[in-house]
Amino acid sequence: MENLEKVRVRIAPSPTGLLHVGTARAALYNWLFARKNNGKFILRIEDTDIVRSSKEMLTSILDGLSWLGIDWDEGPFFQSERLEIYKKYADKIYEGGKAYYCYCTPEELAERRERAKREKRDLKYDRNCLGLSEEEKMKLEDEKRPKALRFLVPEGETSFQDIIHGQVKKSNEEIEDFIIMKSDGTPTYNLAVVVDDFKMGITHTIRGDDHIPNTPKQVLLYKALNLTPPKFAHLPLILGEDKSKLSKRHGAISVTQYRDEGFLPEALFNFLVLLGWSPGDDREIMSKEEILKSFSLERISKTAAVFDVEKLEWMNGVYINKLSDEKLLDMVTPSLLEKGWVDRDFLEKKREFLVSIVSLLKKRMRRLNDFVRYSSYFFNDVEEYENKGVKKHFKEDTPDHIKALKKRLEKQDDFSQENLESIFRDLAEELDIKPSRLIHPVRLAVTGETVGPGLFEILEIIGKNCVIKRLTKTIEYIKLINNEKNGAIV
């Protein structure tokens, strides 16, 4: 309703790095806005910096978006394939007398900027080449000096209306004559976005806060070309724990990295959306459909948000627990294969066994990789016992207890957890010890660890043969350390 014209938005990543979570979130908001308004979401690759762009990064971006469940209606378009178009518009600006050639070399400019900085002066371009006489220009042309095209910033003030921030104003005196065409004939970012956003019919430019200082420049270009700018919405930045803009030095920043670390796309999607937006009520765990239903640009906050991995982990745990055991098993299967704990044949024949492990471990998983961390003893022999557990639970009389237990278990055909529990408790009573004096040593014997799921459930899954084997091994082990202890005393 709010727009008579069809909404068209875009995400325009540059393939000079992996898909940053900030870019991903901007993509999300754009996508949500497009879907919400029945509009189009366009993917454009800003690869005019040929040197720094790479194919791998492009793949990472495309994969990351797809993985998150963000699909695009048009594109990907590549700016590197549209160079003639920018040239045409640059010429138009030049012919209109709104731009001039600059023969200063990048080195000269950098030097001047450095000096300005040292002398604590403003580092704006000094319009050196604007005042060039015809002769001077001819001379430079004869020398075949490379030239860049600079936009001639007019006097006055430039402002724009931002959906999130309201009106933003800037005096043109603060804007330097920025370059729109580099000397190699490629456009500069500010020209390229303007031309592309116009050519692609973009109605709303939704992007990071860090672009606010660029926006007046772009508005100026729209004006110079006699075009109507799109509506702008500048998103708050995502910060690292130290409150500075999230970047490489904060560690994990790319979507693919989170994928590889065992996060679910639904969880990351949900988490990212809530970083800077809320539905207005207390809901947090929200499906894509729910989010879509309540999403609006107006509810996006202005304040930068710290990326809190702990909360992401919690949310991921919630999503993991929503999965069925079967589905979750499928998701952790690759890591089991990779570890070499199972093979194809095993997967097929022992599916029930695997599902029961998943069901046991699911509640304590926060990432998919937690599964292999917690499940080793279901697939491998226990090679060593946790040290502090040995001290605490392997006592002088423990071998006798375990021996007695082993004797009873050997007679059992029913290895159900209920039956196991009564065996343990009965025996403990007969031995006149607390059940825990039996439970803890056995857990350590069978898993090598002091913590984990309920013991009887573990025993049921591991099965009689294996449990007996491990108990036998433990009896020998404790005898050995007991002898050593006694030997040392004598």
Added chain:
RNA sequence: GUCCCCAUCGUCUAACCGGUUAGGAUACCACUCUUUCAAGGUGGUGACACGGGUUCAAAUCCCGUUGGGGACACCA
């Protein structure tokens, strides 16, 4: 050095155009459950940056201070 943006628990946030014991989530702590660790359940600690206005009434509107962040490339 210049310009711009922002300001509610440690963190993410709610409180529609001024009236709330400032709500939720996470994290943390306690209790509970219990064979351990989690999960679950219950409870708790914890915030309107400061100073001026405007108003009967300000977290909310205005101004300033402070603080934080961002941008000032022939990168995007």
